[in-house]
Amino acid sequence: MSEPLTPEASTAAPTAPRRKRTNLRARLRGWAPYLFISPFFVIFLVFGLFPLLFSVYLSFHRWEPAAGLSAMNWVGFENYVYIVLNDDWFHKSLYNTGWMAIVSGLPQHLVALPLAFFLHTAFGRWRNTVTGIYFLPFITSSVAISLVFSTLFSRDFGVVNASIAQLAQLPVFSWFLPEQNIDWGQPQYTKWMISFVVFWRYVGWNTVLYLSAMQTIPKDLFEAATMDGATRWQQFRHVVLPLLRPMIFFAVTLTIIGNLQLFEEPFILTGGTGGIDQAGKTAAMHMYATAFVDGDFGTASAVAWLLFMLIAVVTWLNNKLLGQKEDKA
């Protein structure tokens, strides 16, 4: 009665579920890549795309957030019109942003370019160490930097004023240095102080960018230039600068975007207020205050989008100035 199982019989029974499993596995295998890359898309949708679209939607509303989502009132372009035509504080903060973007941004590149060339040619194997030192401010927390600088620039107890006072005792310096401590919180100094901190922080970053680009320039070019009797300056002017143009475009674009969004440094250095007469208030700070002090999230969203458009326009202009020539070259 008990017949031994034939090979067919012995395999037939388990094959059905196995085939099912294989099917499932095959199907899963088809989906696996999507599954593996899905965390990025899920996170991007939740924390990237949704807030982006919601803020566009919000910018056309008047909304007091504490009253809940149901309290949103459609106002069309009213927020935009108000900001462009009537919001003095936005105009002022935009002016401050532009001022500080230029005063802190331009020197960054004017210093970083020759500095990178100098590090590239002069330091040899110590180059990386020196570059690391220049890069240090960039990786330090901006909050920590701002706190340290606000202590340094303290009117009565700051090192900057103490140094000026010491220098002022010397005969020549005493002619032009002030006798009394400088109150760095006064509006005529605020923007300079913030710009200095921003410059100090990002000059190393730009130096590293330029240095890395310089290292890709073939040595033959320098050797050929040297053979032709080109001086260091001529090498810098006629070899390095033209070849660095794509990197200059990239670095300047980053500076434009970063400086137009400037927030942490002025926020901490001015105690969140923008300083006396709002001399150090940037557009990003104004946006923050509109949302979280005034509780007007609609107008704040509109400020954000106006700022975005401004950044887009300035970046496009930058592309016209620096980028296109590269294409022709």
Place this chain on the structure above:
Amino acid sequence: MKNMIRPLLLAIAAVMTAGAAQAQNKVTITVASFPDLDRGVKAAIPLFQKINPNIEIKLASLAYPDHHTAMTTALATGANLPDVMAVDNDFIGKFAESGGLEDLAKAPYNAMQYRAKVAKFSYPQAMSGTGALNAMPVDIGPGAMFYRKDLTDKAGVSEADLTKSWESYIEAGKKVKAATGAYMLGNAVDIKDIYIRSGLKDGEGVYFDKKGQPLVTSARFVKAFELAKAARTAGIDGKIGAWSNEWTEGFKRDRIASQMMGAWLNGHLTNWLAKEQAGKWRSAQLPNNSFGYWGGSFYAIPKKAQNKAAAWEFIKFLTLNKEMQLEAFRKLDAFPSLIEAQNDAFLDQPIEYLGGQKARQQWKVAADKIQAIAVDKYDPVAREVVNAESRKSARTEQGHQDRPRRRTSHAEEARAPLIPGPRG
């Protein structure tokens, strides 16, 4: 035997049901607060659970600005709302008007019955324009002038010279500056802050009247700016912002002779601002019979909270329990809002730091005299506008006369995007 088993089984069943019911009744409430107010909650938890073993309390504490931002977001989305929400004085107007908080005046809370039990000016702060009570006051900040007795003695200035009038205060400041080199006050803007908060008509807000119209052009504001200007011109202020490096160092290095603020400043002076100057400080009433408040904290229940009954029990414990209020006073220097606690013998104890002065009684006198000031949800905007203008105004020597006028237009402009009228 059979007869005995049945009641025994019934008894066991009854105990088990009761146990299950008890376990079912056990609720956990979330309390959202910020430092140092959260210390009061921490102190309250074990005491509260002795009385209410079925209510578990989970404290979620964030830094002061982060807490209020998180609460704004939570109210906006209705997600992650705590059962009990701490609200600081600066935000109470905005939150009270939001409509996102329970009206504690209504049933089942009926909190208006407790109104006479707490400082009279504290309830109106948490009431919206429609008369809803949105939060319970847990502590108040009656204003006081802390001054350095050793410095004023050296300058031959008496306490009466400091408090008689604003003019006498400024004159005394000149003497103190001449005799000791110390600034009379950190920032002339402090005078403006007090003056705009004193002498208000009943029901009037600091920045807006009952109808929501801005008051920043009123004589009160003009005088406030003029006094601040006079102090600046007299050179008696250090042009120092509160809580800045200059400010804290100014206390440590004997450069600030007086500071007007909430009575709670005593705790800060004692613990860190001017530890070394113990015994040299005194407390007095504000000049010119001004009585105002700095700060104050509240607890509210969001409309979408899960455990409102338990939350209300805990809020009542924090705000209406005498022992708890005194505990917070002892530990945090948080002046109690509860009058019963204000009448405790603890207020008679001399404060060593203030040279043995019984200053708490003095603060109680101030608390009794502070008028009810209505809050407006646009107060933060108006405050920002006025502060920006006052910093500017105090800076320049000339041209301050037209400031109030210009300021109004700013205040109105700032208000414009928010109020439904002009733009809606």
